Amino acid sequence: MHPAPSIIVFTVLSGLGFGLLAFLGLNMPDVSGWVLFVFFAVGYGLAGAGLLASTFHLGHPERAMLAFTQWKTSWLSREGILSVACLVVLGLYALLAVFFDTKLGWLGALGSVLAVATVFATSMIYGQLKTVPRWNHWTTPALFLSLSIGGGALLASKSEFAGLVLLFAAALQIYAYYDGDTRFKARGHSLNSATGLDTGPMRLFEAPHTGSNYLMKEMIHQIGRKHAQKLRLIGMGFGLILPAILLLFAHVGHVLVVPIILSHLAGMFVLRWLFFAEAEHVVGLYYGKHG
Amino acid sequence: MTQLPALTDKKLGLVIDLDTCVGCHACVVSCKGWNTENYGAPLSDQDAYGADPSGTFLNRVHSYEITPKDAPAQVVHFPKSCLHCEDAPCVTVCPTGASYKRVEDGIVLVNEDACIGCGLCAWACPYGAREMDQEEKVMKKCTLCVDRIYNENLPEEDRQPACVRTCPAGARHFGDFNDPASNVSTLVAERGGMDLMAEQGTKPVNKYLPPRPKTDAQPEPEIDILAPLLAPIASDSKGFLGWLDRTLDKLPGA
Numbered sequence: 001m002h003p004a005p006s007i008i009v010f011t012v013l014s015g016l017g018f019g020l021l022a023f024l025g026l027n028m029p030d031v032s033g034w035v036l037f038v039f040f041a042v043g044y045g046l047a048g049a050g051l052l053a054s055t056f057h058l059g060h061p062e063r064a065m066l067a068f069t070q071w072k073t074s075w076l077s078r079e080g081i082l083s084v085a086c087l088v089v090l091g092l093y094a095l096l097a098v099f100f101d102t103k104l105g106w107l108g109a110l111g112s113v114l115a116v117a118t119v120f121a122t123s124m125i126y127g128q129l130k131t132v133p134r135w136n137h138w139t140t141p142a143l144f145l146s147l148s149i150g151g152g153a154l155l156a157s158k159s160e161f162a163g164l165v166l167l168f169a170a171a172l173q174i175y176a177y178y179d180g181d182t183r184f185k186a187r188g189h190s191l192n193s194a195t196g197l198d199t200g201p202m203r204l205f206e207a208p209h210t211g212s213n214y215l216m217k218e219m220i221h222q223i224g225r226k227h228a229q230k231l232r233l234i235g236m237g238f239g240l241i242l243p244a245i246l247l248l249f250a251h252v253g254h255v256l257v258v259p260i261i262l263s264h265l266a267g268m269f270v271l272r273w274l275f276f277a278e279a280e281h282v283v284g285l286y287y288g289k290h291g
Numbered sequence: 292m293t294q295l296p297a298l299t300d301k302k303l304g305l306v307i308d309l310d311t312c313v314g315c316h317a318c319v320v321s322c323k324g325w326n327t328e329n330y331g332a333p334l335s336d337q338d339a340y341g342a343d344p345s346g347t348f349l350n351r352v353h354s355y356e357i358t359p360k361d362a363p364a365q366v367v368h369f370p371k372s373c374l375h376c377e378d379a380p381c382v383t384v385c386p387t388g389a390s391y392k393r394v395e396d397g398i399v400l401v402n403e404d405a406c407i408g409c410g411l412c413a414w415a416c417p418y419g420a421r422e423m424d425q426e427e428k429v430m431k432k433c434t435l436c437v438d439r440i441y442n443e444n445l446p447e448e449d450r451q452p453a454c455v456r457t458c459p460a461g462a463r464h465f466g467d468f469n470d471p472a473s474n475v476s477t478l479v480a481e482r483g484g485m486d487l488m489a490e491q492g493t494k495p496v497n498k499y500l501p502p503r504p505k506t507d508a509q510p511e512p513e514i515d516i517l518a519p520l521l522a523p524i525a526s527d528s529k530g531f532l533g534w535l536d537r538t539l540d541k542l543p544g545a
Contacts, residue, residue, distance in 0.1 A: 001414075059408015059428025066387035066405050073293045076411055077386035130380065130491055131417045188490050191355070194417075195369060196485040196499055197309075200359030205366055208319075208351035211344045215419045218410065282488065283419035286353055286371065 001132065002221040003276035006056040011122060012268045014050025014083070015144060017043050018115040019152020021090050025112035029157050032101060040094040042155065044087065051083060075128055079121035086114035119148040132279045133183040139176040146172055147268065154243065154264060157257070163247030166264075170240040173271070177232060184280050184290060194285040204288030219281035220289055224274070231274055239267020293385045295378065299397035302468040303435055304375050304496035305455065306475045306484060310503050311462035314354055314368030318454035318463060322350040322372070322433075325453035329438045331403045335426035347424045349373070349433045350454055363505050370463070372454070373420035373433035374487065374495035375399050381412035381421060381432075389430070396467075397496060398437055403429045417491045440465075468496055 020043040055061040070077040090111035096102045123144030126135040146169040153162035191202045327334040336346035350372040357365045382390045389405035406429040413421040421432045436452035455463040466475035484498030
């Protein structure tokens with residue numbers, strides 16, 4: 001798949017933002033006043049920036065309100081509704097907590113649930129797609145959730161918990177790579193199944209056109225395969241393992257946490273870029289790819 | 292509404308005969324011609340006369356080579372457009388309700404006024420049947436020429452999809468799969484109509500007829516009564532050619 005920068009930025013930042021908001025709703029860290037205000041500002045900034053970036057991906061962002069209507073079947077619609085509901089509920093909670101020093105526990109908890117549900121909905125936009133076997137697996141929501149909770153805990157100064165969750169996420173990521181690398185073939189997708197013709201080995205004799213098209217640019221696009229293994233290690237190293245080790249074994253104060261956050265962010269951008277760049281769409285079979 | 296109907300009154304779709312298709316791309320051209328000036332936004336081209344031309348098409352013809360073990364190799368021309376699936380994943384993922392499947396005839400359509408151009412439906416389609424128009428930024432797909440098949444302003448013989456009407460080989464057939472006596476149902480039953488990428492569970496309405504096997508492509512060697520008269524006459528050549536013949540024979544490795 002084409003790794004569109006708007007979607008990479010959206011999923012990384014909103015994942016981190018909603019992760020932080022989930023902790024703030026549970027009164028972690030237990031702060032108040034302006035400190036709490038800054039925490040909420042960071043959470044809303046990340047989640048908001050992510051949602052804003054996602055609208056750059058749309059052909060007609062002026063019709064985005066319609067995306068709140070199809071929650072019965074569409075994970076994208078559910079994500080939109082859940083994210084707005086989360087931001088409204090936690091906005092009210094933050095308003096009362098910051099300016100009136102009143103923390104409504106149930107309201108915050110509801111906001112936390114909505115934040116986690118938003119990340120789950122985001123992950124299911126990809127996880128539901130049978131056309132991309134690498135994504136169509138329980139590891140996709142599991143990874144999105146653990147990365148979001150781990151990153152959120154890191155921002156919420158829950159160092160040890162963050163370290164443990166990021167380590168778990170690294171293990172999950174390794175399993176997702178291991179299992180995902182063979183899933184396309186394991187599901188039985190081939191040019192023979194794509195065309196229904198099973199009388200012998202097949203290959204593309206002539207493409208429908210000499211140029212490119214939307215499908216090829218968007219879904220059959222292959223990039224970064226040469227360095228994929230290195231990028232996996234770089235992404236997991238900087239995004240998950242290095243932060244986890246520092247969080248678990250070093251005494252992390254307010255100063256050291258900044259480079260850890262930057263390292264985590266950089267690694268996450270690499271991992272999310274790979275998530276899209278490495279995804280093979282079954283339509284590629286018709287164009288002589290993935291055979 | 293992006294909820295799929297459990298049943299549709301009619302089940303309109305195409306049968307594409309891979310045995311008959313000659314790969315002329317006439318269906319591609321007639322499809323583009325009709326649909327660029329009728330239902331919804333035009334089908335734009337980008338850099339049409341430049342170095343990197345591309346454009347929106349609702350129907351494309353691929354060609355494949357099959358090399359069976361015990362039979363001659365075969366080229367199969369393979370037209371592909373929306374299959375109007377019964378379990379259409381493109382419809383359910385749509386966040387705005389722009390994509391829908393009609394209860395009356397099962398046609399999958401896009402209401403372009405409600406399309407936000409997110410592209411998720413194209414990702415959800417295994418067949419590459421949906422293309423985002425790069426000019427209008429809305430999703431385009433085969434409408435089964437919904438503006439022809441019910442169009443009483445057209446002569447009756449033209450009330451079928453443009454691709455079917457134009458096919459010079461008769462490789463494309465249009466009809467109602469809910470009617471067991473229809474032309475399409477009969478063809479599927481007689482010729483073993485098949486689904487594309489059945490393992491995706493989309494239950495496509497359009498069916499493909501497999502090419503007939505070419506096992507008897509090479510006929511029995513014929514007995515030619517003129518053969519004795521056509522045997523080589525020069526058994527002992529003379530002159531330069533004779534010398535050349537003898538010299539080449541003497542070289543090792545012949």
